[in-house]
Amino acid sequence: MSNGALGNPEVLPCGHRGCTAAFAEQWNTWPNVVTAVRTIATVVAWGVAVTTGSDAWLLAALLCYWVGDIADGLLARVTHRETRTGAVLDVLADRLSVCLVVVSYVSRHPSAAGPAAVFLVQFVVLDAYLTLAFARWSLLSPNYFGLVDATVYRLNWSPPAKATNTGAVVLVWLLTGSTLAATVLATVVLGVKAYSALRLTRLPVPRVLSGCAVLDVRPAVSPRY
């Protein structure tokens, strides 16, 4: 434990990376510090944007969120410091950051209200519901949801899905300025989230968490002692 940040836990009791069995849950980790810093930076940039009426500062707030969100997740994975607490804090910080930026942007640019409304329903309600659902199983974060359901994982938390779900609508809006294109894309993502939520409701939820997500899902066929 004491011989360096990368010294733990490569060998897990069940052999899966992403199961909870080998991890001690804690909140005081460097990735969580990064989550706190990037959220404070986003709120400060948003505050400047609101005070000055500057769209550039609003974009800066969005970039603080985006870059920081990639950084905290990457740091957690690379240094093996992923925790369930961190995953939940990350979800909440994301919703706060995105809501501040989007609502302020729409108040200045009412033409964005349509795609923004669809996007917010998708991101703040459906995506938050889906992202927090990992805690029903013995998983460290949604990044390992493939151990429970490969389709829901691919549609929501594989690298291309993540990029599309959070960034595509904003990018299309900023690059094309097309309300129709942004609304259509936001609706497609909303559809993917609705399908995923429906699929999630059909998955059996374990009564007791075993520490291994694969055992949670298939207790009948896996050996238990």
Ligand SMILES: [Zn+2]
């Ligand atoms: Zn496992």
